[in-house]
Structure formats: structure tokens, C-alpha cells
Amino acid sequence: MNPEEEDTEEEDDYEPAFVDASAADVTVHLDLNETDEPPPPDDDDDDLDEEEEEDLEEEDGVMMEEDVAVEDRDAADESVLRPEKDECEMKMEERKGSIFAVAWATTTKRDDGEGGSVEREVMCAGGSDDRAVLTSTSGGGGVTTTTLENTGKDSVSAVKFSRHSNGSNNSEVLLATANLDGTVSVHDADGRYLRQLEGPETGVEWLEWHPNGPIVLAGCEDFCAWMWNASDGNLMQVFAGHSGSVSCGQFSKDGKVVFTGSFDGSFRAWNPRSGMAIAAFQKGGLFHDGPVTCMDSKVDDNGNYLVLTGSEDCTLKLSTVHANAADVGAGGSKVLGNFFAHEKCIECVEFCDGTVGNYAASGSVDATIRVWDLPTQKVRGVLGHGKAVSQLKWVPNSAMLYRCARFRFSKVVCALASFFSSSSKLLSRFFLFATKGPGATS
Structure with missing residues (x-):
């Protein structure tokens, strides 16, 4: 090998960490010039004697066993650190098997003994042990745990608290649970069983509540999405048209449209009153070449809808849906942009709050979160996390992200990532979020 080839290889080792280093305000994580000294070799560990190695192994073993051990990926030496204190708000009982879904809500319970009301936090988790467990707490510090009844005889795949409330009375907050045997049940915020929602006979993939009422939407393996009035159990609509399992979906933020994505590679928008499709994007062409795995809207x-979809084809598609179309294809609904950067399946996407900036974020099995500038359709920044990212959430009215990922020993971990648009600097901090169990996800 000649000297010129050696120089080329050294330069490749120090390529910028981002996909598009020429984009505006992109921070380069590593960019050494000729005058900089390369990082020191990793040969120092070879000088440890056997006793020191045994001591280190013992210390590592202790850290692996403790749930509070977390990794600060911004630390220069990538060391494993312990938080100064446990800031966990609520801890559930230890469960056998994986946790598939977790939901959290704040409710107000009447009658505190003096004719008033008590605000409390409630959390529900469903998993492979075929149980949905409700844990609740109050200002007094007491914690109660209740295993919900009539949640089916298979793994609990989804749990969700309703987002509506009846004036200032939060007692109307409801909890829906879904099961891989097709069971969908409704409970109140205290865990009391109310009713079962009839219809699906195959596994339920996800649940969503209407933003303004007790209407629940479920996507199923029977290629349909089902919509009920949870107050009385009446089936309101069945949205049929996909040729694969309905893998993702939601109500629009104003509650006027239902969106669904499918493993058949298609995406549809529906009128919830008539049950008719108002827009349909089919697999291939300008749309995805693989199953649609996640979406946000x-x-x-202009009163229309922007939709961001992720897929197993490793791409994101930004589309517009015109809700007033008389028939599918007549309203100008179309794909606006393609986002290429991830190397593996995209698991989650979400638009950022408009008060912060015109951004969106996507999480992938390639162990990265990418922040996108929507007007330019370029990567604003990249967060690396070491393991597949399964969920992310923007903190309202801020440029911060929560995310969940699968780590060693199946611990579910949330990351709080601060994104500063003014300096385009990306930071991340980690804290323990949920439970451990084989293959645990959130």
C-alpha cells in the first residue's frame, strides 16, 4: 500500500457523523484535520493484570444487575454512570415476560373524606403474561396495584387512556385494553370493568382515542380498523380496504379524519362518519416499497393534513391529504417529499410542536433518531443510541424528545434528548423507564 492510499483510508476514518454535513446548522461530531492528534489507541487495557481484570468484571456484574445503571452517551469516555437519586415517579410490580404497552394518565378522584377530590396518577401496562395491570398513586404517597378483569386470554398488545374529559370532571377518563386474541375491553380509571367492544376476531395491533370524546379506534390483523363508542359499546364504523394487517393509525388532531397504514404498503384517510376513504396511497411508485410501520399527522x-409515514423500506414519506375530496384521488392528495437516511426499518415518527420549529423526528432499528427540517427535507441532526429505537415523543412546547429503546437484559430505557435549534447542538440523557423481561418493548 502506497502513502497516498494510507492517507485516503485515514481521512475516511474521520468522516463527519451526519448524513448531510453541508446542510445548514449541522453539527459535525468528529472532524479531525491534519494538525489534530488522532485519538489514543485502545491498547492500555492490555496492561491490566489478572487481579485488576477480575475486579473490573465484578464491578461490571454489579452494575448489570442494578436497574438504575444508565449510560450517558455524551460522556467523552462513554462510561457507565449511576444517577445521584432515583427520580422514578411510580414503579410497577415485577412482571414475568415482556411488556408490550404502557399508558399513563392523571385523574381526579372524588371523595377525599372531606367532600373534596384527590388528584392521582395512574399507569397501566400490558404484556406477554396475558395481564393488564393498573398501578395508581395519590398525593399521600400510597400505591395500589390492580390486575384488570376480562382482558382476554392472550398477550395484551395495547393499553390506552382516553384524552377527553367532561368539563372539569376527569372521572370520565376511560382505559381501553386490547389483546392478541381480538378482545377489546373498557375500564374506568379505577380499573373497574365496564364492557367489551365486540367485533375483531384476530389480534389487535394498536388503540387510539378520539381527542374530544369517548370514541376508540383499533387496528387489527383482519385488515380492518374498528371504531366504537366506548360509553355504550356500540360499533360505529369498520374501515375496510387494506389487504394486510393494519399496522398503525390515529385520529387527526381535530378529530375529523381517521388515518390508517398497513403491512400491504398502503396508507388511507377515512371519513369517520361515512366510513368512506377520502385518500389512498398505494405501495410502489412515489409511495413506500414496503410495509407502513408508523405514522403521524x-x-x-390551509386546513388540510400533513402526514408523515415510516416504512420497512427505510424511508419516510411526507404527504398531504385534502379532507374535502368528493372521492379518492379528486382532492389533490399527494406525496410531497421523500426522506432517505435510515439504514433499517423505521419504527416511529412524530411532528414537532409548531411553536418550536418546523421539524419532525424518526426513530429506527438502526439505533438512531433523526431530526428533520421539513421545509428543506434535510437531516437537522442525528442522535445515536446503541439499540433499536421503538418509540419517541416530543415534549409539548419544547425542543426535547423522549424515546424508548431495547437494551441488554431487555431493560426498557427512555432517553431525554434536547435539541437546540439555535446552535443545532444535540444532547442526550438517559433514565430508567420501565421493566425487564425477555425481549421487552414499549
């Missing part, structure tokens, strides 16, 4: 300045 928002209302644009």
Missing part, C-alpha cells in the same frame, strides 16, 4: 395552515 397534523393540520397545515
Whole structure:
């Protein structure tokens, strides 16, 4: 090998960490010039004697066993650190098997003994042990645990608290649970069983509540999405048209449209009153070449809907849906942009709050979260996390992200990532979020 080839290889080792280093305000994580000294070799560990190695192994073993051990990926030496204190708000009982879904809500319970009300936090988790467990707490510090009844005889795949409330009375908050045997049940915020929602006979993939009422939407393996009135159990609509399992979906933020994505590679928008499709994007062409795995939507300045979809084909598609179309294809719904950067399946996407900036984030099995600038359709920054990212959430009215990922020993971990648009600097901090169990996810 000649000297010129050696120089080329050294330069490749120090390529910028981001996909598009020429984009505006992109921070380069590593960019050494000729005058910089390369990082020191990793040969120092070879000088440890056997006793020191045994001591280190013992210390590592202790850290692996303790749930509070977390990794700060911003630390220069990538060391494993312990938090100064446990800031966990609520801890559930230890469960056997994986946790598939977790939901959290704040409710107000009447009658505190003096004719008033008590605000409390409630959390529900469903998993492979075929149980949905409700844990609740109050200002007094007491914690109660209740295993919900009539949640089916298979793994609990989804749990969700309703987002509506009846005026200032939060007692109307409801909890829906779904099962891989097709069972969908409704409970109140205290865990009391109310009713079963009839219809699906195959596994339920996800649940979503209407933003303004007790209407629940479920996507199923029978190629349909089902919509009920949870107050009385009446089936309101069945959205049929996909040729594969309905893998993701939601109500629009204004509650006027239902969106669904499918493993058949298609995406549809529906009128919830008539049950008719108002827009359909089929696999291939300008749309995805693989199954649609995740989506998010928002209302644009013109009253139409922007939809961001992720897929197993490793791409994101930004589309517009015109809700007033008389028939499918007549309303100008179309794909606006393609986002290429991830190397593996995209698991989660979400638009950022408009008060912060015109951004979106995507999480992938390639162990990265990518923050996108929507007007330019370029990567604003990249967060690396070591393991597959399964969920992410923007903190309202801020440029911060929560995310969940699968780590060694199946611990579910949330990351709080601060994204500063003014300096385009990306930071991340980690804290323990949920339980351990084989293959645990959130």
C-alpha cells in the first residue's frame, strides 16, 4: 500500500457523523484535520493484570444487575454512570415476560373524606403474561396495584387512556385494553370493568382515542380498523380496504379524519362518519416499497393534513391529504417529499410542536433518531443510541424528545434528548423507564 492510499483510508476514518454535513446548522461530531492528534489507541487495557481484570468484571456484574445503571452517551469516555437519586415517579410490580404497552394518565378522584377530590396518577401496562395491570398513586404517597378483569386470554398488545374529559370532571377518563386474541375491553380509571367492544376476531395491533370524546379506534390483523363508542359499546364504523394487517393509525388532531397504514404498503384517510376513504396511497411508485410501520399527522395552515409515514423500506414519506375530496384521488392528495437516511426499518415518527420549529423526528432499528427540517427535507441532526429505537415523543412546547429503546437484559430505557435549534447542538440523557423481561418493548 502506497502513502497516498494510507492517507485516503485515514481521512475516511474521520468522516463527519451526519448524513448531510453541508446542510445548514449541522453539527459535525468528529472532524479531525491534519494538525489534530488522532485519538489514543485502545491498547492500555492490555496492561491490566489478572487481579485488576477480575475486579473490573465484578464491578461490571454489579452494575448489570442494578436497574438504575444508565449510560450517558455524551460522556467523552462513554462510561457507565449511576444517577445521584432515583427520580422514578411510580414503579410497577415485577412482571414475568415482556411488556408490550404502557399508558399513563392523571385523574381526579372524588371523595377525599372531606367532600373534596384527590388528584392521582395512574399507569397501566400490558404484556406477554396475558395481564393488564393498573398501578395508581395519590398525593399521600400510597400505591395500589390492580390486575384488570376480562382482558382476554392472550398477550395484551395495547393499553390506552382516553384524552377527553367532561368539563372539569376527569372521572370520565376511560382505559381501553386490547389483546392478541381480538378482545377489546373498557375500564374506568379505577380499573373497574365496564364492557367489551365486540367485533375483531384476530389480534389487535394498536388503540387510539378520539381527542374530544369517548370514541376508540383499533387496528387489527383482519385488515380492518374498528371504531366504537366506548360509553355504550356500540360499533360505529369498520374501515375496510387494506389487504394486510393494519399496522398503525390515529385520529387527526381535530378529530375529523381517521388515518390508517398497513403491512400491504398502503396508507388511507377515512371519513369517520361515512366510513368512506377520502385518500389512498398505494405501495410502489412515489409511495413506500414496503410495509407502513408508523405514522403521524397534523393540520397545515390551509386546513388540510400533513402526514408523515415510516416504512420497512427505510424511508419516510411526507404527504398531504385534502379532507374535502368528493372521492379518492379528486382532492389533490399527494406525496410531497421523500426522506432517505435510515439504514433499517423505521419504527416511529412524530411532528414537532409548531411553536418550536418546523421539524419532525424518526426513530429506527438502526439505533438512531433523526431530526428533520421539513421545509428543506434535510437531516437537522442525528442522535445515536446503541439499540433499536421503538418509540419517541416530543415534549409539548419544547425542543426535547423522549424515546424508548431495547437494551441488554431487555431493560426498557427512555432517553431525554434536547435539541437546540439555535446552535443545532444535540444532547442526550438517559433514565430508567420501565421493566425487564425477555425481549421487552414499549
